[in-house]
Amino acid sequence: MNRRMLRKIKNGAFLSLSLVATLTGLACLAAILWTLISHGVSGMSGRLFTQMTPPPGGQGGLLNAIYGSGVMTLLGILIGSPIGVLAGTYLAEYGRNSRLSMLVRFINDVLLSAPSIIIGLFIYEIVVVKMGHFSAIAGALTLAVLAIPVTLRTTEDMLNLVPIGMKDSSAALGAYPWRTTLSVLYPAARSGIVTGLLLAIARISGETAPLLFTALNNQFWSTNLNAPMANLPVVIFQFALSPYKDWQDLAWAGALIITVTILLLSISARVLLALLQAERGS
């Protein structure tokens, strides 16, 4: 009887610990969100979206940084996602079990977890050094490289979910694989692939480290892709570590904007995926 009690106590203790661990994790998320909202909301104002980043001590907004982040993220996705989708198509359709596919799959998973700062150094070496200066193009290329693994992985997974019968039907009608892929597989896997794009945007729009030495920063309004460009993450980094109260407030406001954007993207990606699964299930 005593031994049974001991086992029960041990069971209870470990299960309680696992509950505590879960609550700790949730508390961290709550604490971060709460800090962002409480600090960020006070910095929210119309100025944020209409004025440029101010000089030290001055007042201003984040317009140039928001624009720069938008442009570089968009360019990054436009360059990176087609490569990711095509490569994913190769892995899922053409070279499913080939040696090359195994290697690409493995390397892609490594790239998926590789430190982004390394990718930044890579682009610095091959773009910034060659061009002789920092530029928005270099920043966009960095983000593109970071977007490829995410889109590749989701595209392959989603294409693999398409029922084989659909592919066979298309082939039976005499369609070549390219026609089947474009007209049957992509439409069937559309919401899955869009999910991958959303996740990739979420992943790259908060990247900071690799932009430090590719796009750098720009205090002024600039639409020149061949020149340094302001972007939210680097502005947050610079302003948060400054001693000026106005800059710090802007950093918090920027942090709130970026986090809300990314969380919304992640949530929509998940909702899309859930809808997709519900559709499959019915």
Added chain:
Amino acid sequence: MAIIDPGHAAKQLIYERAFRSATLIAAVLVLLILGGVAISLVRGAWPALSHFGFSFITREVWNPVTDQFGALAPIYGTVVTSAIAMVIAVPTGFGIALFLTELCPPLLKRPIGVAVELLAAVPSIIFGIWGLFVLAPVLQRHVQPWLIRNLGDLPAIGHLFKGPPYGIGILTAGVVLAIMVLPFIAATMRDVFDTVPPMLKESGYGLGATTWEVIWNVVVPHSRVGIVGGIMLGLGRALGETMAVTFVIGNAHRISSSLLAPGTTISSAIANEFTEAVGDLYTSSLIALGLLLFLITFTVIALAQAMLRRLERRSGAVV
């Protein structure tokens, strides 16, 4: 009834080849990127590596004025902060995964799982700014004085908790890293636990085992490879994490015996100094740090992936 149009068929074949080649090129490009990363890092790091030789990774000195650079302090900082992160995040992540797979009411399973995954989506700079302005003061006022008072005089480990409570430093960076990698470890472990066949667990329960006994004696042994893979994946993240660490590490190029003292890591040194580095040797030394980080994380992540893959194949064979 001209059903077969030879021109049409030829065109189809051309499209087919073009599309196939496009996908193949994209796939090969992924390999080229990794190769390009390796080559460009080696090339960039070469001046520093040939100048300092092997001593680059054994020297602590980091002096831009006299052009003397050694990587020991950043390597030490990277390893120690990641170790602290793993000590905190592995048991916590295990607990979360356990809760989600075995204990959680089905209704809450999805919301909590999503919340944990959202924590993974928060960009690292947010963890950095939060760590600096919220976590560091809390640690400085409440946790570190307690550590110094209660652990500082212990033999053997006492020196780890000596000195003033700076707030920022190695320990704080480790704690922030732990929170950052927690969702990755928890999510991977959860997925791995889910691959355990219910039949095995039911057999355990049928023998009268408690929930914990089933977990420890059935679930954990069955998913051992996956658990280690998940931990290594988290470790890979922790080693390369940049912005969150840069905010709270204090950026001091020295090795202190105390965990409470400021330090530096490979990635935070690059982030802090790269744009300000003047002179080829300085820049090259920072790229050499990047090369080291690349080698370390590549090894860790590749091992993790190999383990997770093995598990996938095995569970694929069982089902």
